[in-house]
Amino acid sequence: MGQKKAVVLSSGGIDSTTAMAVAAREGFEIYSLSFRYGQRHKVELESAQKVAAALGAKKHLVIDIDPAVFGGSALTDNIDVPKGRSDAEMEAEIPVTYVPARNTIFLSYALAWAEVLEAFDIFIGVTAVDYSGYPDCRPEFIAALEVLANLATKAGVEGKTIRIHAPLLDLTKSEIIRLGLILGVDYSLTHSCYDPGPGGEACGECDTCKLRLKGFREAGMEDPVRYKK
Amino acid sequence: MGQKKAVVLSSGGIDSTTAMAVAAREGFEIYSLSFRYGQRHKVELESAQKVAAALGAKKHLVIDIDPAVFGGSALTDNIDVPKGRSDAEMEAEIPVTYVPARNTIFLSYALAWAEVLEAFDIFIGVTAVDYSGYPDCRPEFIAALEVLANLATKAGVEGKTIRIHAPLLDLTKSEIIRLGLILGVDYSLTHSCYDPGPGGEACGECDTCKLRLKGFREAGMEDPVRYKK
Numbered sequence: 001m002g003q004k005k006a007v008v009l010s011s012g013g014i015d016s017t018t019a020m021a022v023a024a025r026e027g028f029e030i031y032s033l034s035f036r037y038g039q040r041h042k043v044e045l046e047s048a049q050k051v052a053a054a055l056g057a058k059k060h061l062v063i064d065i066d067p068a069v070f071g072g073s074a075l076t077d078n079i080d081v082p083k084g085r086s087d088a089e090m091e092a093e094i095p096v097t098y099v100p101a102r103n104t105i106f107l108s109y110a111l112a113w114a115e116v117l118e119a120f121d122i123f124i125g126v127t128a129v130d131y132s133g134y135p136d137c138r139p140e141f142i143a144a145l146e147v148l149a150n151l152a153t154k155a156g157v158e159g160k161t162i163r164i165h166a167p168l169l170d171l172t173k174s175e176i177i178r179l180g181l182i183l184g185v186d187y188s189l190t191h192s193c194y195d196p197g198p199g200g201e202a203c204g205e206c207d208t209c210k211l212r213l214k215g216f217r218e219a220g221m222e223d224p225v226r227y228k229k
Numbered sequence: 230m231g232q233k234k235a236v237v238l239s240s241g242g243i244d245s246t247t248a249m250a251v252a253a254r255e256g257f258e259i260y261s262l263s264f265r266y267g268q269r270h271k272v273e274l275e276s277a278q279k280v281a282a283a284l285g286a287k288k289h290l291v292i293d294i295d296p297a298v299f300g301g302s303a304l305t306d307n308i309d310v311p312k313g314r315s316d317a318e319m320e321a322e323i324p325v326t327y328v329p330a331r332n333t334i335f336l337s338y339a340l341a342w343a344e345v346l347e348a349f350d351i352f353i354g355v356t357a358v359d360y361s362g363y364p365d366c367r368p369e370f371i372a373a374l375e376v377l378a379n380l381a382t383k384a385g386v387e388g389k390t391i392r393i394h395a396p397l398l399d400l401t402k403s404e405i406i407r408l409g410l411i412l413g414v415d416y417s418l419t420h421s422c423y424d425p426g427p428g429g430e431a432c433g434e435c436d437t438c439k440l441r442l443k444g445f446r447e448a449g450m451e452d453p454v455r456y457k458k
Contacts, residue, residue, distance in 0.1 A: 066293040069342040100344035104381045105337040108330055113298040115329035136381045144377040151370040152333045 003029040005119035006165075007110045008057075010034050012047025013192045014212060015168055018180040019125030020055050022167040025183055030057040031117060033110055037065035043200040047191035054189055063109055069100070103136035107145055107164070114162065115153050122149070123165045129172045142166045173215030181221070188224035201226040232258040234348035235394075236339045237286075239263050241276030242421045243441060244397055247409040248354030249284050251396040254412055259286040260346060262339055266294035272429040276420035283418055292338055298329070332365035336374055336393070343391065344382050351378070352394045358401045371395045402444030410450070417453035430455040 006028035010016045023030055032052035034045055045062060052060035103126065110122045126137040135141065142164055149162040168176050180187065192212045193202035202209050204227045216223040235257035239245045253259055261281035263274055274291060281289035332355065339351045355366040364370065375393040384391050397405050409416065421441045422431035431438050433456045445452040 061297060063297055064293070064295040068290060068292055069338055069345060100383075101337055101341035101381055104340055104377065105334070108334040108337040109298055111333055112330035116298060135383060138380065141377070141380040144373065144380050148333065148370070148373040148377050151367065151373050152330055152365045154329075154364060 003027065004121065005029045005031060005058075005114075005117050006121040006123055007031045007033055007114045007117065007119055008123040009106050009110055009125070010048045010051060010060075011125075012044050012049075012051055012190055013125075013208075014173070014180070014187060014190050014215070015125035015127060015176060016048075017051045017055075017125070017185055017187070017190050018176050018183070019123045019165075019167055020051065020057070021180055021183040021185045023121075023123045023165070024055050028121060028123075030055060031113065031119065032057040032060040033106075033113060034060070034062045035065050035106060035109070036062055037067045043191050043196050046200075047189060050189040054186055061113065065105065101136070103134075103141070104145075107149075111149050111153060111162070115155065120155060120160055120162050121165060122162070123167070125168050126166050127168045127171055127173070127176065129170065139166070139169055142169065172218070173211055174218035177215050177219040177221065181219075186224075190225065192225075197228050199226075201228050203228055232256065233350065234258045234260060234287075234343075234346050235350040235352055236260045236262055236343045236346065236348055237352040238335050238339055238354070239277045239280060239289075240354075241273050241278075241280055241419055242354075242437075243402070243409070243416060243419050243444070244354035244356060244405060245277075246280045246284075246354070246414055246416070246419050247405050247412070248352045248394075248396055249280065249286070250409055250412040250414045252350075252352045252394070253284050257350060257352075259284060260342065260348065261286040261289040262335075262342060263289070263291045264294050264335060264338070265291055266296045272420050272425050275429075276418060279418040283415055290342065294334065330365070332363075332370070333374075336378075340378050340382060340391070344384065349384060349389055349391050350394060351391070352396065354397050355395050356397045356400055356402070356405065358399065368395070368398055371398065401447070402440055403447035406444050406448040406450065410448075415453075419454065421454075426457050428455075430457050432457055 006023045008020045008023050008030055010020060010032045011034065020030060020032065034048040036045060049060055107124065114122055128137055128139050146164040149164060153162065155162050171179065192208045194206040194208055195203045202225055204213065213223060235252045237249045237252050237259055239249060239261045249259060249261065263277040265274060278289055336353065343351055357366055357368050371393055378391040378393060382391060400408065421437045423435040423437055424432045431454055433442065442452060
């Protein structure tokens with residue numbers, strides 16, 4: 001029997017990169033999957049490519065997502081990305097950077113690719129702890145998706161079991177970073193910022209930069225990526 | 230309060246067209262959603278456009294699906310479409326015209342659009358009776374998807390309920406056709422064939438043509454679309 005395959009969703013950020021490192025450590029052959037959906041910055045996709053190479057992925061696939069249905073999100077429209085929000089503000093509401101049903105769409109594609117590859121394992125780096133208010137990062141969402149995956153596919157009909165792995169679900173950002181460092185992740189390859197500068201440098205002010213910086217601070221480490229100031 | 234909105238998945242075929250007619254009869258404002266994913270024939274999308282217009286849809290949206298993940302299906306690759314199979318053969322296995330996780334991907338997009346529109350109702354014309362062996366046409370798949378929809382979205386977090394309507398789930402093809410005729414559907418606008426001729430005429434031999442012709446025969450009606458012979 002050959003090495004077991006896993007499809008790993010990758011944004012090039014800290015969480016998905018760490019999830020990919022977990023999959024690699026568990027011995028899976030990695031099929032890295034990223035999405036292009038009218039993001040305002042391409043540096044994210046370049047990071048995903050570098051991460052896949054660094055973690056020895058067998059294949060890295062970028063899928064084009066038609067953003068026609070995604071009205072109303074700062075990540076794809078021209079709404080201003082919020083900056084300098086307090087932790088309480090970030091936790092209080094679903095942020096404007098929310099893309100409707102994004103993880104559902106991403107996981108649907110992962111499921112399709114898994115079916116073609118005859119892979120039965122999908123990794124996603126969501127965390128319910130520092131989840132920034134996104135409904136589709138909750139453990140009950142992942143559980144419901146695993147049920148669906150086994151009903152939606154040939155694998156389920158044929159008595160095989162598809163597993164959706166969310167190995168970071170119960171970890172804080174600093175715990176994720178510490179786990180990644182144990183697994184040898186090079187976080188200088190990753191990218192998180194919603195509003196990077198022309199050279200790809202992070203703004204340090206958007207929700208995701210603040211979460212990232214707080215994570216590194218709490219892990220007692222310096223963030224290796226470049227910031228504007 | 231304005232008219233309630235519903236997103237209706239439409240392929241331009243008999244089932245989704247009838248499901249759209251049911252949604253219209255129930256008083257919903259219709260948002261018709263179709264997909265372009267490297268189909269070998271564009272006549273399907275033209276039918277979906279005509280059907281949406283005929284049923285008074287408020288909007289008809291066509292989403293481009295990147296077929297990069299969809300290896301291994303006759304609908305998107307260059308595998309021959311099977312013809313002249315017996316009913317027993319059609320029922321015995323998952324056909325090569327199966328597109329991996331297709332309905333999961335389609336419903337994910339419907340969910341995203343519903344969220345942007347603030348619609349809480351999604352219609353899909355799947356049927357478990359003449360379901361041609363597709364795993365994602367089973368009632369338990371639809372039920373699991375409804376659970377997921379309410380966990381994946383802001384609506385669910387805010388205590389609203391999203392419903393996935395599959396009004397044809399327990400109907401045979403001939404029952405669907407009879408229901409559609411009661412609702413005033415013009416089936417000459419629809420298209421089903423996997424392998425149409427240059428003028429859009431149906432082959433009469435592929436699995437879906439055979440199911441369609443059997444449905445009309447059992448409904449005691451003549452199929453109004455054109456066939457090659």
